[in-house]
Each structure stands twice: as C-alpha cells, then as structure tokens.
Amino acid sequence: xxxxxxxxxLMATAIEYRxxxxxxxxxxxxxxALLAKNGTIFGGCNIENAAYSVANCAExxxxxxxxxxxxxxxxxxxxxxxxxDGPLExxxxxxxxxxxxxxxxxxxxxMVLLGTSEEDYKGYSLEExxxxxxxxxxxx
Ligand code: THU
Numbered sequence: 563x564x565x566x567x568x569x570x571x572l573m574a575t576a577i578e579y580r581x582x583x584x585x586x587x588x589x590x591x592x593x594x595a596l597l598a599k600n601g602t603i604f605g606g607c608n609i610e611n612a613a614y615s616v617a618n619c620a621e622x623x624x625x626x627x628x629x630x631x632x633x634x635x636x637x638x639x640x641x642x643x644x645x646x647d648g649p650l651e652x653x654x655x656x657x658x659x660x661x662x663x664x665x666x667x668x669x670x671x672x673m674v675l676l677g678t679s680e681e682d683y684k685g686y687s688l689e690e691x692x693x694x695x696x697x698x699x700x701x702x
Contacts, residue, residue: 564597564637564638564673568597568638569638569640569675569683569685570680570681571595571603572595572597572603572638572639572640572675573595573640573642573675573677573679573680573683574595574680575593575595575603575605575640576593576594576595576605576620576640576641576642577593577642577650577679577680578593578605579593579594579595579605579606579607579620579624580592580593580607580620580642580643580644581593581607582607583607583608583609583620583646584607584608584609584610585608585610585646586610587610587612587614587617588610588617589645589646589647590608590643590644590645590646591607591608591643591644591645591646592607592608592619592620592621592641592642592643592653593605593606593607593620593641593642593643594606594607594619594620594621594623594624594639594640594641594642595624595639595640596621596624596625596628596636596638596639597636597637597638597639598628598633598635598636598637599635599636599637600633600635602628602633604624604625604627604628604631604633605624605627606620606621606622606623606624606625606627607620607623608620608623609623619655619656619658619659620641620643621639621641621655621659621662621663622658622659622662624639625659625662625663625666629666634666635666636663636666636667636672637671637672637673638672638673638674638675638685639655639663639672639673639674639675640675640676640677640683641653641654641655641674641675641676642677642678644678649678650677650678650679651678652676652677652678653676654676654691655674655691657692660688660691660692660695661692661695661696663688663692664688664692664695664696664697665697665698667688668688669687669688669689669692669695669697670687670688670689671687672687672688673685673686673687673688674686674687674688674691
C-alpha cells in the first residue's frame with residue numbers, strides 16, 4: 563500500500579536520481595522513482611544524446627530498467643524536474659512516458675506523484691493524466 567512514508571521515499575529517490583541526469587543539451591534535469599508491487603524502487607534520470615532524438619526520459623529509464631530485470635507490476639512513480647542550475651519545478655510526464663507506463667500499469671490504480679520536494683507533491687492517477695488510453699486490452 564502506498565503510505566505517506568513511502569510516497570516521501572519515492573520523492574526523495576527521484577530527487578537523488580535527478581542528480582545523475584545527463585542533459586547537456588536542454589539543461590533540464592529530471593529524476594524518477596518507480597515503485598514496483600514487490601516493493602523494489604527503480605530510479606531513473608533523463609539521458610540526452612548529441613543526436614538529440616535519442617534522448618530518453620527519466621520515467622522510461624526507470625521503467626525499462628525494471629522491465630529488463632523481469633519486474634512488470636507497478637504501484638506508483640515520483641517525478642521531479644527543473645533546470646540544472648535552478649529550483650525544482652512542477653514536471654509532468656510527457657505523452658510518450660504516459661503511454662509507456664500504461665502498457666504495464668492499471669491506469670485507475672497507478673499513482674503519479676508530481677512536486678518539488680518530499681513535502682510538496684500531489685498524486686494523480688495515470689488515468690487522470692492519460693484518459694481514454696490505448697492499452698494492451700485493445701488488442702485482445
Ligand atoms: N524529460 C523527462 O525526462 N521526462 C519528462 O516527462 C519530460 C521531459 C526530459 C527529456 C529531455 O531530456 C528534457 O527533459 C527536456 O525535454
């Protein structure tokens with residue numbers, strides 16, 4: 563269950579992983595912390611590339627780390643972002659990351675925590691952020 567303590571741990575982990583952001587082109591650093599149903603937390607950061615389109619968002623870094631380790635069931639993700647030399651800003655996941663998440667996460671249950679610190683954040687269901695989504699169920 564997603565307790566307040568766990569939410570704050572996710573926010574703190576996202577803030578830590580943001581420090582690993584490789585974003586020399588945009589100067590915008592993002593960190594994410596994905597909580598699996600088995601309790602494991604997978605961190606991620608955005609990773610840019612001189613060939614700009616190769617960039618990977620923090621959320622997908624965390625998701626792909628987890629899936630490649632055989633973990634495919636998730637409860638929540640925390641996301642933080644902001645300019646390299648500035649304060650954290652409210653950073654909402656891009657459309658591609660929302661779609662990547664809905665492949666594995668129940669949109670009604672999976673929570674997305676967005677905010678600027680361990681104390682200052684708000685939770686949204688994935689369904690709120692990606693209504694009427696196209697999911698694996700569409701292909702059954
Ligand atoms: N970025 C993320 O990592 N996650 C998002 O959801 C929004 C955008 C990254 C991608 C790029 O490296 C930088 O932020 C600026 O777009």
